[in-house]
Amino acid sequence: MNRRADCITGIVLWLGLAVAVPGFDLIHTNVFELASGETLANETWLGAGRITLNGEARDDVFLLAGADRTAPASSNGVITLAGDCRDDVWALADRVEIGGRAGGHVRAAARTVRVTGEIGKGALLMGSAVSLAPESHLAGTARLIGENLVAEGCVEGRLTLLGNKVTLSGSFSNDVRVTAQDVVVLPGTRIGGD
Numbered sequence: 001m002n003r004r005a006d007c008i009t010g011i012v013l014w015l016g017l018a019v020a021v022p023g024f025d026l027i028h029t030n031v032f033e034l035a036s037g038e039t040l041a042n043e044t045w046l047g048a049g050r051i052t053l054n055g056e057a058r059d060d061v062f063l064l065a066g067a068d069r070t071a072p073a074s075s076n077g078v079i080t081l082a083g084d085c086r087d088d089v090w091a092l093a094d095r096v097e098i099g100g101r102a103g104g105h106v107r108a109a110a111r112t113v114r115v116t117g118e119i120g121k122g123a124l125l126m127g128s129a130v131s132l133a134p135e136s137h138l139a140g141t142a143r144l145i146g147e148n149l150v151a152e153g154c155v156e157g158r159l160t161l162l163g164n165k166v167t168l169s170g171s172f173s174n175d176v177r178v179t180a181q182d183v184v185v186l187p188g189t190r191i192g193g194d
Contacts, residue, residue, distance in 0.1 A: 025040065025042050025043070025044045025045070026044075026045045027044065027045070027046050027047070027048075028046075028047040028048070029047075029048050030048060030049050030050075031048055031049060031050045031051075032046055032048040032050070032051045032052070033051075033052040033054070034052070034053045034054060034055040034057070034083065035054055035055055036054045036055055036083065037055060038054075038055035038056070039055055039056045039057075039058060040053075040055070040056070040057040040058065040059070040061065041058050041059070042058075042059055043059040043060045043061075043062075044057065044059070044060075044061050044062070045061075045062045046061065046062065046063050046064065047064045047065075047066065048064075048065060048066075049065060049066060049076060049077065050065060050076065050077070050078050050079075051063050051065050051078070051079045051080070051093075052079075052080045052082070053080070053081050053082065053083045053085065053100070054082045054083045054100075055083045055084075056083055056084045056085075056086070057083070057084070057085040057086065057087070057089075058086050058087070059086070059087050060087045060088045060089075060090070060104070061085055061087075061088075061089050061090070062090045063079050063089070063090065063091045063092070063093070064091075064092050064093070065077045065078055065079045065091075065092070065093035065094065066093075076094065077093050077094030077095065078093060078094065078095045078096075078097070079091045079093040079095070079096045079097070079108075079110075080097045080099070081096075081097065081098045081099065081100050081102065081117070082097075082099045082100045082117075083100045083101075084100055084101045084103070085100065085101070085102045085103065085104070086103040086104070087103060087104040088102075088104035088105045088106070088107075088121075089102050089104070089105070089106045089107070089108070090107050090108075091106070091107070091108040091109070091110070092108075092109050092110070093108075093110045094110055094111050094112070095110050095111060095112045095113075095114075096108045096109075096110040096112070096113045096114070096127075097114050097116070098113075098114070098115045098116065098117050098119070099116045099117045100117045100118075101117055101118045101119075101120070102117070102118070102119045102120060103120040103121070104120060104121050105119075105121045105122045105123065105124075105140070106119050106122075106123045106124070106125070107123075107124045108123075108124070108125050108126070108127075109126040109127065110126075110127045111127055111128050111129070112127055112128065112129045112130075113125045113126070113127040113129070113130045113131070113146075114130075114131050114133065115131070115132050115133060115136040115138070115153065116133040116135055116136055117135075117136065117137075118136070118137045118138075118139075119136075119137070119138045119139065119140070119142075120139050120140070121139065121140040122140040122141045122142065122143075122157065123138055123140070123141075123142045123143065124142075124143045124145075125142070125143070125144050125145070125146075126144075126145045126146055127146045127147075128146055128147045128148065129146060129147065129148045129149075129150075130144045130145070130146045130148075130149050130150070130163075131149070131150040131151075131152070132144075132150065132151045132152055132153035132155070132170065133152060133153055134152045134153060134169075134170070135153065136152075136153030136154065137153060137154045137156075138153065138154070138155045138156065138157070139156050139157070140156065140157040141157035141158045141159075141160075142155050142157065142158075142159050142160070143159075143160045143161075143162075144159075144160070144161045144162070144163070145161075145162045145163065146162075146163050147163060147164045147165070148163065148164065148165050149161050149163040149165070149166045149167070149180070150166075150167045150169075151166075151167070151168050151169070151170050151172075152167075152169045152170045153170045153171075154170060154171045154172075154173075155170065155171075155172050155173065155174070156173045156174065157173075157174055158174045158175045158176075158177070158193070159172050159174070159175070159176045159177070160176075160177045160178075161176070161177070161178045161179070161180065162179045162180070163179075163180050164180060164181050164182065165180060165181065165182040165183075165184075166178050166180040166182070166183050166184070167184045167186065168183075168184070168185045168186065168189050168191075169185075169186040169188065169189050170189065170190075171189075171190045172189075172190065172191045172192060172193070173192040173193070174192060174193040175191075175193035175194045176191050176193065176194070
């Protein structure tokens, strides 16, 4: 099977599961934008070429940003969370950007995952490049898996990094576990645990 067929199969299975779950909103469109001041009140399943959440999501959100060949490459397969997601976030895309606040757990898989905002509980972030920017704050346990991992933010729970190249330059209140071929710990890095 080729990559496109695998992607289509995954989307069909994802949408099939969504149909079996009562009490949720299912939205499928080319581009979805939740403006500042707008609200998603129910559990929401979104499928689009580009997803931008600037408003508030009060329940879990399941986000899939697939490739749209008619869209510009810079906005194709991109999920941007700049608003307030009060519960859990599940995201699958080419690029995931978390600049707002997620009150629950975040599980994201993409080629590039970048966190500049706040995550209230645990995080599982997977991608070729995964980064926690200096201004990021994660209150719970974080697991980063990928080729190139950069942790510059603040993590209050345990931090686990599994990658090829890992760079640490943040503030970590608990244990830090690293499995990598290349590990760089920059001056000023604080680790409160082991």
